[in-house]
Amino acid sequence: MARVLVVEDDPVIRETVAFNLQRDGHEVTTAADGIAGLESARSSHPDLIVLDVMLPRMSGLDVCRVLRAETPIPILLLTARDAEADVVQGLDIGADEYVTKPFSMRELRARVASLLRRDEISRGAGPRAGEGEEDTASVVAGDLELSPVRHELRRGGTVIRLRPREFALLEFLMRHPGQVFTRDAILAAVWDLTYPGETRTVDVHVRWLREKIEDDPSDPKHIQTVRSVGYKFVP
Numbered sequence: 001m002a003r004v005l006v007v008e009d010d011p012v013i014r015e016t017v018a019f020n021l022q023r024d025g026h027e028v029t030t031a032a033d034g035i036a037g038l039e040s041a042r043s044s045h046p047d048l049i050v051l052d053v054m055l056p057r058m059s060g061l062d063v064c065r066v067l068r069a070e071t072p073i074p075i076l077l078l079t080a081r082d083a084e085a086d087v088v089q090g091l092d093i094g095a096d097e098y099v100t101k102p103f104s105m106r107e108l109r110a111r112v113a114s115l116l117r118r119d120e121i122s123r124g125a126g127p128r129a130g131e132g133e134e135d136t137a138s139v140v141a142g143d144l145e146l147s148p149v150r151h152e153l154r155r156g157g158t159v160i161r162l163r164p165r166e167f168a169l170l171e172f173l174m175r176h177p178g179q180v181f182t183r184d185a186i187l188a189a190v191w192d193l194t195y196p197g198e199t200r201t202v203d204v205h206v207r208w209l210r211e212k213i214e215d216d217p218s219d220p221k222h223i224q225t226v227r228s229v230g231y232k233f234v235p
Contacts, residue, residue, distance in 0.1 A: 002047040002116050006030045007037030009055050020105045034058025052078045053086045068094030074115040091204040114191055118164050139174045141235035160212050169205050173233035182230040
C-alpha cells in the first residue's frame with residue numbers, strides 16, 4: 001500500500017481518481033488547488049503525487065517545480081490532450097510521467113502502479129522478482145559503466161546522476177546494443193505500459209540522457225535516432 005496525494009480542482013475527477021486508487025489498496029488524500037496540494041505534500045510526505053496542471057491559486061507546473069527542488073517523490077501530471085507544451089515543460093522541470101485528459105482509470109492506475117514500482121526499485125528495494133544474475137550485472141560500453149545493483153552510472157569513472165526513468169531507459173537500451181526499438185516498444189518495456197501514441201515522454205528522456213552521456217548531444221554517438229522507426233544504442 002502506498003500513500004498517494006491527488007491534487008485536482010474538478011471534484012468529479014478528484015473523487016473518482018481517489019476512489020479507484022483506494023480500491024487498489026492505496027491510502028489517498030486529496031487537495032483542490034495548488035497551494036493546498038503543496039502544503040499537503042510537505043506535511044504528509046506521500047509516496048506519489050497525481051497532479052493536475054491547471055489548478056487555481058498555484059499551477060500544477062509551479063507546484064511540480066517547487067516539489068522537485070525539495071524531494072524526489074514521483075509526480076504524475078494530468079494535462080489536457082492539446083496542451084503539448086505543458087507536457088514537455090512538466091517533464092523538463094522534473095515530472096516523472098503524464099496522462100492526458102480524458103483518460104481511462106485503467107490507464108491511470110497502470111501508470112501509478114508503474115511509477116510506484118520503479119520508485120521502490122530505485123530506492124534500493126532490490127531486484128524485481130524473477131530477475132536473474134544477468135539482469136543485475138553491470139553493463140559496460142566504452143567509458144560508460146551502468147550498475148543496477150548500485151543504481152549508478154559512471155562515465156570515465158565519474159558518477160552521473162540519473163532520474164529513475166532515465167536509468168531504466170538507459171539500462172534497457174544498453175542491454176540490447178544495436179537493436180532498434182520503436183517509441184511504443186520502449187514505452188511498453190521501460191514504462192510497463194501499452195498505450196500507443198503517448199510517446200513524447202520517451203523523446204524527452206532520450207534528450208535528457210544525451211545531455212548527460214554524449215560528448216555532443218546534437219550529434220549523439222551512443223543513443224542514435226533511426227529515422228521513422230525509433231532509437232538504438234551503439235556501444
